[in-house]
Amino acid sequence: MRKFLALAATAAFLAGAGTAAQAADKLALVVSTLNNPFFVSLKDGAEAQAKKMGFDLIVLDSQNDPAKELSNVEDVLNKGIKVLLINPTDSDAVKAAVRTANRADVPVITLDRSANGGKVATHIASDNVAGGKMAGDEIIKLLGGKGKVAELQGVPGTSAARDRGKGFHEAIDADKGIELVASQPADFDRTKGLNVMENILQANPDIHAVFAQNDEMALGALKAIEGSGKKIFIVGFDGTDDGIKAVEAGTLAGTVAQQPDQIGALGIDAAAKILKGEKVPALTSVPLKLITK
Numbered sequence: 250m251r252k253f254l255a256l257a258a259t260a261a262f263l264a265g266a267g268t269a270a271q272a273a274d275k276l277a278l279v280v281s282t283l284n285n286p287f288f289v290s291l292k293d294g295a296e297a298q299a300k301k302m303g304f305d306l307i308v309l310d311s312q313n314d315p316a317k318e319l320s321n322v323e324d325v326l327n328k329g330i331k332v333l334l335i336n337p338t339d340s341d342a343v344k345a346a347v348r349t350a351n352r353a354d355v356p357v358i359t360l361d362r363s364a365n366g367g368k369v370a371t372h373i374a375s376d377n378v379a380g381g382k383m384a385g386d387e388i389i390k391l392l393g394g395k396g397k398v399a400e401l402q403g404v405p406g407t408s409a410a411r412d413r414g415k416g417f418h419e420a421i422d423a424d425k426g427i428e429l430v431a432s433q434p435a436d437f438d439r440t441k442g443l444n445v446m447e448n449i450l451q452a453n454p455d456i457h458a459v460f461a462q463n464d465e466m467a468l469g470a471l472k473a474i475e476g477s478g479k480k481i482f483i484v485g486f487d488g489t490d491d492g493i494k495a496v497e498a499g500t501l502a503g504t505v506a507q508q509p510d511q512i513g514a515l516g517i518d519a520a521a522k523i524l525k526g527e528k529v530p531a532l533t534s535v536p537l538k539l540i541t542k
Contacts, residue, residue, distance in 0.1 A: 273305045274332075276520050277325035278513070279318060279346070281338045281362070283310040285437065285465060286489045287509050288336060291360060294510030295334065298517035306517075313404070313436075315342035322346040326353045332370075332520040337362040339406045356523050360516050361509070363408040371529040373515050377412035378419075380505040380537045381462075384484045385420025387503050387539060388427075388458045391482045395426035396457035399449050401442055401470060402434040403462040410434075413462045413486060430456060435466045442469025450477050458482040464492030464504055471500055488540055496540055503541040511535050 278295050280288050292308055299306035307325055311318035318338050325333065326349065333350045337343035340363055347367025350357045356370045363372050388398060398421060403410035414432075421427045431449045435441040442461060449456070450473060459474075459481060461467035467485030474481045485492050488506020495501040512535050519529050 273303055274524060275305045275307065275328060275330045276332050276334065276517070277307045277309070277322075277328070277330040278334045278336075278360075278516070279309050279311060279321045279325065280336045281311050281318070282313045284312070286491065287463065287465075287487045287507070288361075290489075290509040291336060291513040294513030295517050296513075297510075298514035302517060302521055304517065304520070311338050313338050315339055315345075318343065319346045319349065322349055326350060326355060330355060332356050332358065332523055334358045334360055334516045334520065335364075336360045337364055337407070339404065340365045340408045340411075341406050343367075356520075358516050358519050358523075360512050361409060365408075370523055371519050371531060371533060373512055373519065373533045374409075374535065375507045375512070375537050376534045377409050378416040380486060380507070381413035381416025381418075381460075382420045383416070383505050383537065383539045384413075384460050384486060384503070385417040387484050387541070388460060388482065389420060389424050391484075391502055392427065392457055394424055397428050397430045397453065397455060399430060399446075399453065399456050399459045400432040401445060401459065401461040401466040402432060403437040403466070405434050410437075410462055417460050417462075435461075435469065437463045437465055439465040439469040442466030443472045444469075446470035446473035447476075450474070450479070454479075456481060458484070458502075461485045463487050464489040464495075464501075467492060467501055467504070468495060471495065475500075488538075493540055496542055499542055503539055506538050506540050508535050 309321040344366030435445040464485040482502040485504040
């Protein structure tokens, strides 16, 4: 009898352990690219918060390819996830992925970049318009309200590029002494930032300042400018480790610092609320700050 009870107790324990092991809800984070320090920090913040809250988080890299993004979403939906967190490769292209999740009745949370279609439970991002305006105001200040300026844009079609540009233009368009002589995409990429900046300098050798819509492009532009021997102010965006180091060294004039790890962590918090049936706001803005030397 004792042996039977012991076996029964053991079976009950194992059954309970199996239930506990299965109790962790699966979430997925589909990231536009992990070849960018900003999105690595976003991923790290999400992973840390998921571990803290007991979630099983699947992370997939879309490698800046909308087709791979859709494939990644289809993949994680087949794995029984409860909530999809997605950092879109492109705000328009991501519509197909969001609608795929909608059809599967899986709530969608967008991070950093919004979706221009489909049903999204909440969007978590920095106020990119306000950040772009911060950068523009800083450039006006650095130039004393007079000078020629260039802009390196991010990936066309992304909400981040659109909104940062909008805020920047709001600032400089209001100052009649500032002339925008070039505005070209470099896809948030350091190497492309270098190449595009070299081309801009050839066409406009007398520019005085550059706004790069992320630190990667700003650092690429810095290489091009250093090669030219010119003194040109550069303001970046994101507040990455490399960007902040360049500001501290005096090679970048400033960077508008985001908190990508907090964006990721807040995404997990929002997923937890959704799973509890709680209401979440349509938009959560994460604070920004301008970092200068």
